[in-house]
Amino acid sequence: MEIADMFSTTTIPFSGITLEQVVLAVIIAVIGLIAVKVIASAFTEMLGRTSRLSALIIELLVRFFSILLYVILVLIVLATLGFDVSSVVLGLSAVIGLILGFGLQDTVTNLASGVWVAAFRPLDKGEYVEVNGISGTVTSVGILATELLKPDNTYITIPNSQVWGSAVINSTRMDTRRLEVKVGVAYDSDLTLAIRVATDLMKNDERVLPSPEPVVVVTELADSSVNLSLRAWTKTADLWGAQWDLNREIVNAFADAGIAIPFPQMDVHLDGTH
Structure with missing residues (x-):
């Protein structure tokens, strides 16, 4: 009982956070990370089994879903440590809005382009394509960039805005x-x-x-x-x-x-x- 009282009363200097909160937050974080991976895996399997979406769209949806789960997990951990989550959310929203307004227009463009690339599929995983004079096999179409592997094993990352805004020469789409x-x-x-x-x-x-x-x-x-x-x-x-x-x-x-x-x-x- 004395140990329990010690955990509940002992605080980290200059923070007001108790050891009990820290231990609980660590436990929640570990369990949450495992849960996110399990849920993301189940979500991927569900999309692949019950929908006719392409592999690129499934991958894009899973990445968005995983990021959302990680954000929720971070907020839960912060709430466990005693932070006012509502104020954190408002603060993050303000900061994100400020950043988007001044410096992340390209990021938003790449994000939107990634959605269009995944939806209309000018290229797909495993296909050999040429984009902006760069040729290679498509290994991934991510949220912000498309990744190619050249025949000499050089790895190329191309922003999605350049993929969607350029002519894509697909050498392996046809039989x-x-x-x-x-x-x-x-x-x-x-x-x-x-x-x-x-x-x-x-x-x-x-x-x-x-x-x-x-x-x-x-x-x-x-x-x-x-x-x-x-x-x-x-x-x-x-x-x-x-x-x-x-x-x-x-x-x-x-x-x-x-x-x-x-x-x-x-x-x-x-x-x-x-």
Whole structure:
């Protein structure tokens, strides 16, 4: 009983907070942190099971919900310590309003942009995209920023306002993609033969889809060569491998067929009259 009286009467210097309040606040904080994680996990599972929302929207809602729970927990802990929570809420509201008015317009813009990105889904987790000239795989769309992982394992964070306010090039959203391999042949080459060799090369690649059919088109009569473009459709996952292989194999195929791939060249004619 004496120990209980000691906890209830002993105060922390200059604060008026008793040891009993501190212990109770610590207990509430620990239990509250566990409860927040459990509730957030249950909320995530419920949204995933009962709604048709995208993963991005679910993640955004869970983050908002978790922040709200943490704020409530902090207020409960403060109330346990004897603080006037109503005055704290009013004070925080005034401070937040002041900050928003003077310095956090960008934060509010990023927050609103994050909602629009999650709702309209120009990009999604696991997709390979290009935003503002930066390419990478989407790992997360947060409340304020979108995170990309580049092929060289560089981690990029882009403010949501830049994502929503820019053109987003999504390379993996569609099931199929068209590859293009460009090559030039000499002007004295058999153009019909070159087109047939290039077409057969694409058709013999198992990754090239039969429909739409692969085609070879003449794209330019350049200074040193007749430029061809090999165009074929593949599954999106096969695109880069097929394109890299065709770039390599077209060189050997043309060499075997006696078709020259010329170097850039310039003919200089000298006038002997001067």
